[in-house]
Amino acid sequence: MAPRPRNRDDAGMATAEYAVATVAAAAFAGLLFKIVTSDQVRTLVTGIIDRALQLAG
Numbered sequence: 572m573a574p575r576p577r578n579r580d581d582a583g584m585a586t587a588e589y590a591v592a593t594v595a596a597a598a599f600a601g602l603l604f605k606i607v608t609s610d611q612v613r614t615l616v617t618g619i620i621d622r623a624l625q626l627a628g
Contacts, residue, residue, distance in 0.1 A: 606612060
């Protein structure tokens with residue numbers, strides 16, 4: 572059996588990985604915000620709420 576490598580101190584992400592992950596998360600949040608605030612989504616959500624209120628009343 573081959574010897575196992577010694578444990579390295581890779582407990583978390585490196586600074587560059589944090590930067591890439593942060594930029595990716597910000598880009599995804601911006602894209603999601605644009606989608607959710609679009610007229611199509613707003614119309615869809617309003618229609619769902621209107622139908623739910625009509626069923627309840």
